Amino acid sequence: MNASAIYSGALALLALAGTSSAQIGNSYCAANSNSTGGPSVISATGSTDVALNDVTLACSALPLNAFGYFVTSQTQAFIPGPGGSSGNLCIGGNIGRYAGNIVSSGATGSVSLTVNVAALPAPTGNYAALPGDTVNFQFWHRDAVGGSVTSNFSPGLEITFDSAGPTFSQDVWPLLSQPNINAPECIICHGSFGGLNLGSTPASAYAALVNVASSSFNCQGSIYVVPGDFQNSLLYDKLASPTPSCGSQMPFGGTFSGDVNVIRDWIAAGANF
Numbered sequence: 001m002n003a004s005a006i007y008s009g010a011l012a013l014l015a016l017a018g019t020s021s022a023q024i025g026n027s028y029c030a031a032n033s034n035s036t037g038g039p040s041v042i043s044a045t046g047s048t049d050v051a052l053n054d055v056t057l058a059c060s061a062l063p064l065n066a067f068g069y070f071v072t073s074q075t076q077a078f079i080p081g082p083g084g085s086s087g088n089l090c091i092g093g094n095i096g097r098y099a100g101n102i103v104s105s106g107a108t109g110s111v112s113l114t115v116n117v118a119a120l121p122a123p124t125g126n127y128a129a130l131p132g133d134t135v136n137f138q139f140w141h142r143d144a145v146g147g148s149v150t151s152n153f154s155p156g157l158e159i160t161f162d163s164a165g166p167t168f169s170q171d172v173w174p175l176l177s178q179p180n181i182n183a184p185e186c187i188i189c190h191g192s193f194g195g196l197n198l199g200s201t202p203a204s205a206y207a208a209l210v211n212v213a214s215s216s217f218n219c220q221g222s223i224y225v226v227p228g229d230f231q232n233s234l235l236y237d238k239l240a241s242p243t244p245s246c247g248s249q250m251p252f253g254g255t256f257s258g259d260v261n262v263i264r265d266w267i268a269a270g271a272n273f
């Protein structure tokens with residue numbers, strides 16, 4: 001492969017990462033053929049970031065007009081022919097059912113379901129997926145083979161969820177406490193004056209910024225960080241804009257040597273610590 005092919009491949013991957021239609025998860029556990037003559041296929045699109053809550057399951061190559069629903073568990077298993085089914089159950093333990101979301105494969109032999117990552121079904125009630133959790137899904141559906149009614153399963157699909165975007169302690173604090181071009185760290189000036197007192201630790205800086213309104217004479221009332229809304233966050237405005245809504249661009253007398261997009265993405269993802 002030549003360099004330009006590698007380059008355009010990388011660009012295509014970048015473009016994919018920016019859309020919500022990216023494929024996520026891995027298929028596991030073999031499915032038996034259904035009455036179409038082959039096994040069904042399970043997949044998911046969206047994001048593994050729990051904060052974005054963006055997961056859509058899909059199953060295709062199903063018999064036409066077959067009813068079924070997705071099932072889920074954090075435990076993988078391999079149970080051939082459960083309850084007389086023609087398929088294999090690929091999950092065990094605490095199995096949750098999307099029994100309220102029965103879907104038909106219709107004329108295309110395919111189904112999809114947008115799942116709420118913050119409310120996954122389990123026998124004891126709904127629960128929220130946490131970063132680091134691996135959650136498995138499978139589609140269970142009706143089928144008819146040789147005139148007799150049976151059921152079958154898709155392969156399993158495992159999705160490992162991850163953290164809620166950039167965090168203050170890991171991604172933002174290092175940028176505020178680093179030296180900037182022709183200017184010292186933010187905290188040298190903002191440890192004591194300049195309206196904003198960040199203190200000297202990640203915890204003190206976070207507490208001084210998130211959902212806190214400025215009390216300085218020129219920026220009074222503006223909120224430093226509004227979780228989820230970087231456009232109304234004074235911290236972002238003062239760093240990103242050459243002409244901020246009040247006072248001068250920061251760092252005062254220098255150039256920010258960090259990536260201001262990290263600050264933007266951190267705020268957009270909910271400004272977590």
Ligand code: HEC
Pocket residue numbers: 176180183184185186187188189190193194195196214215216217218219220224234235238239246247248249250251252253256
């Ligand atoms: C050399 C000292 C100095 C440095 C370094 C500095 N600032 Fe400032 N900062 C000030 C002064 C003085 C003001 C008040 C005047 C103004 O708003 O322009 C201020 C104002 C601010 C405000 C508005 C505070 C308010 O309540 O009005 C924010 C937010 C801010 N700075 C963020 C930063 C960040 C983030 C950095 C590091 C990238 C930084 N500053 C680096 C001196 C500094």
